[in-house]
Every structure is written in C-alpha cells, then in structure tokens.
Amino acid sequence: MKLMRVGPVGAERPVRYTGGRYLDLSSATPDIDGAFFASDGPRRVRDAVDLPEIDVAGQRIGPPIARPGVVLCVGQNYAAHAAESGAPAPASPIVFYKAPNTVVGPYDEVLIPRGSTRTDWEVELGVVIGRRARYLDSVADALDHVAGYVLSNDVTERAFQFDHSGGQWSKGKSCETFQPLGPWLVTPDEVADPQGLRLRSWVNGEPRQDSTTKDMIFDVAYLVWHLSQYTVLEPGDLVNTGTPQGVALSGRFPYLRAGDVMEVEIDGLGRQRAVLGSA
Known part of the structure; x- marks a missing residue:
C-alpha cells in the first residue's frame, strides 16, 4: 500500500x-x-x-508523513561511503538528530543556506516507525515495529557539519528544507526485502550515486533494535539509514549551487526532483 x-x-x-x-x-x-x-x-x-x-x-x-516527532539519522552506514569520507567503517552505528521541521515534499524547493559553500546530497532509505519501540528484546522483533519505508534525501552542508560542528553533526543537517521525503510511504507488505533496494542520485541529469541497501553495514532491523536500547522510538518517527558512496564530499563532484537540479530514487519508493534555491 x-x-x-x-x-x-x-x-x-x-x-x-x-x-x-x-x-x-x-x-x-x-x-x-x-x-x-x-x-x-x-x-x-x-x-x-x-x-x-x-x-x-x-x-x-x-511529504508522506506529517512532521515526525524526531528524525534520527545513521552516519557512514555504507562501507564505501565511509571510505570516501576518509573514515574507517564504524564498529557501532553513528547516530545524530536532524530537526523535524526540515521535512518537505519530494518536489519542493531545497534552499542552500546563507554562507554555505558545501551543500551535498544523500539518497537514503527512510524507515517510519509504526509501533512504540522501547528496549526491544531482539533484532528479530524490530521489523514488526516498522510502518513503512520512504525515499529520503538527507541534504547536508559539509562545512556546517564538520568545520562549525563543535563536535557533532546536526548543524550541517538541520537547515530548512534539508529533508525531502516521498512521494509515498510504502507499507512493508510491498517491500519484500529492505536490504535489496537500489538507490540512485543525479545532479543536473548526471549520475552520482548508484548502490543497493544490501551494502549497509548495519541493516534496518539491527538499527531499529539498536536505537531502541538508547531511546524510545514512537509511531511516526523517521529513521534515516545512511547513504552510499557518490556524494560531493568524495571530492569527485562539485557541491550544489542555486539553480542545480537534484534527483534521487529508490526502487519501488519513487523518485524526487528538487530545484536548488537560495535562503
């Protein structure tokens, strides 16, 4: 559905x-x-x-869900992306928060923040929580708490994330319009395997990312279980599960500028298209 x-x-x-x-x-x-x-x-x-x-x-x-109570994000969850970021694969999930008011629709304008020099794209599988998840007993219980899956773009300003961070990443993640979602929420009965989905992105029609969720270091079930050991996940909350290699941070592509067209897609979850504007 x-x-x-x-x-x-x-x-x-x-x-x-x-x-x-x-x-x-x-x-x-x-x-x-x-x-x-x-x-x-x-x-x-x-x-x-x-x-x-x-x-x-x-x-x-x-966006297919109204403003969530929380947006939880997992960083460097694809080994190749960790490598292009200059970091080793994490031994435990890297978790950070993103402001819920960043959520916009799949075709809404995305604004490059004032003072930005390094705005980047990140196609991701988003997981929407359907049942309260608190200290889940096992990884096997986790997917029963998932309401569905969404196409997510975890837009990021890298200078804010790293140079202005003060030691954490949320400044680079929480700028207005930095969380396009949708077009749909797809219920689990239509997603045979959340670890078997192809993710892709383009800028101005040129390919950027192309990978599959099977390359995640920590899979969806593990992430939901793991997060429930540290925080309570409520119905309607959003979990971003990480992005594969092929972002501007790699040094292989230029960062985004006003007027660029950014597109992301996941098999079965739809496609987004956003024109970049200036805040």
Whole structure:
C-alpha cells in the first residue's frame, strides 16, 4: 500500500495511491501522522470502502508523513561511503538528530543556506516507525515495529557539519528544507526485502550515486533494535539509514549551487526532483 499527502503546505490531505488511482482518505483519518500509526491506521485505510477518487494533477505532493516527532539519522552506514569520507567503517552505528521541521515534499524547493559553500546530497532509505519501540528484546522483533519505508534525501552542508560542528553533526543537517521525503510511504507488505533496494542520485541529469541497501553495514532491523536500547522510538518517527558512496564530499563532484537540479530514487519508493534555491 502506498500512502501520500497532497495539497498546500500545512493543508495536505491523506491519500492512498493504488492501481493508478488516488483515493481520498479524509473520511478515514485526518492525517498520516503518529496518531494514525498508533491507532492501527494502515489497516483501517486498507479496509476502507467507497473512498472517493481525486485528481492530483497540478497539486503539490507533500511529504508522506506529517512532521515526525524526531528524525534520527545513521552516519557512514555504507562501507564505501565511509571510505570516501576518509573514515574507517564504524564498529557501532553513528547516530545524530536532524530537526523535524526540515521535512518537505519530494518536489519542493531545497534552499542552500546563507554562507554555505558545501551543500551535498544523500539518497537514503527512510524507515517510519509504526509501533512504540522501547528496549526491544531482539533484532528479530524490530521489523514488526516498522510502518513503512520512504525515499529520503538527507541534504547536508559539509562545512556546517564538520568545520562549525563543535563536535557533532546536526548543524550541517538541520537547515530548512534539508529533508525531502516521498512521494509515498510504502507499507512493508510491498517491500519484500529492505536490504535489496537500489538507490540512485543525479545532479543536473548526471549520475552520482548508484548502490543497493544490501551494502549497509548495519541493516534496518539491527538499527531499529539498536536505537531502541538508547531511546524510545514512537509511531511516526523517521529513521534515516545512511547513504552510499557518490556524494560531493568524495571530492569527485562539485557541491550544489542555486539553480542545480537534484534527483534521487529508490526502487519501488519513487523518485524526487528538487530545484536548488537560495535562503
């Protein structure tokens, strides 16, 4: 099942996309948010009947989940990306927070921050939590707490991340518009293996990243279990699982500038396209 949100910023309506049709879920839920997942929302909207079809042509596609309570990110979770960053593969997941108000839609403008010289792209598999995860007993329990998967772009300003960091990464991750999501949230029944998805990115039509989630150092199930040992994951929270090699940080490509077109894609989870503007 594919869930999405359509409409102006702050006034998106919940939609189910199925068989080329867009079904309005407003009669079944006011939004796709933490309360929706906590109240068994995916099952309710899957079973809902007589949903009206809507035309989304010309309408803005918003992020598929409303503002999450938290955005947790995992760094250097692909060995080749760690290497291009000049770091060894981590022995334990590197975790940092990203401001939830960075979340925007898959085609919204992304703003290069004031004073930025090193804005970068990062295609990532995003994991949306569906059930409260607290001190999970085992890795085998973890995927039962996942509501679905989303295409995520963990946009980053590298000078803010490293040179201005004060020892942590969130300054380079939390600039406005730095978290494009969507176009859909895809429920686990349509993702046969979260470790078997191809990720790609382009800038101005030129290929940048091309890898698969099987190259993760720590897989999705392990990450959810691991995070639950240190923090409580709530329904609607977002976990970014890391990016593969091929970013500007590698030194092989120029950093982003206003006017550039940034695209990212994951098999089955859709494609994003953002034009870069200036803050």
